[in-house]
Amino acid sequence: MIRKLKHWLLWATLAIAILVTLTQLLQLYGLAGQNRLIGQLLADKDVGADELATSAPEVRMARSVYLSQHKRYDEALATLNLLLQQSGTEAQAQTRYNLGNLYLRQAMEKAQAGNINEAMPLLGLAKQAYREALMLDSDFWDAKYNLEVAMRLLPEMDRISSGDDKDDLSQKTQLWTTLPGFPRGLP
Secondary structure (H helix, E strand, O other): OHHHHHHHHHHHHHHHHHHHHHHHHHHHHHHHHHHHHHHHHHOOOOOOHHHHOOOOHHHHHHHHHHHHHOOOHHHHHHHHHHHHHHOOHHHHHHHHHHHHHHHHHHHHHHHHOOOHHHHHHHHHHHHHHHHHHHHHOOOOHHHHHHHHHHHHHHHHHHHHHHOOOOOHHHHHHHHHHOOOOOOOOOO
């Protein structure tokens, strides 16, 4: 009787071990697929929507960064807004940080083109996104740094946009060269 019980216990243990191994292999296969998609995005190749439908939030985040780098801001914004509805606290902080980066990138492009009035609302949205990221994760150093950059840009933009209509070129260069706290040249 004990021998028979040991025999069944051994088979049950073997079956459980095989089941756990298969489960782990399936998870590894899924992670390899996600890494393949992220690698494809890093290699500057877009990923189709059918592949994104079942992918992890990390892949969607990587695609939003890809879209932002290729100046497809509306698609990146839609992807990030979708991620805000689906992810947990840590992922939401990262998503809000990327949302702030998207707005900051747009604001900087508008400011460099001389469209200060269009850049100011985008900069305000960027600051709001960075603050929300910091509320979720107060130790998020990158969000702190980018918030500081955005905070330094906005007062300078206000001063330039409300000033006299001097030479347009000097206003554009003045925006980036007179930020307080940034070095102006070699010592």
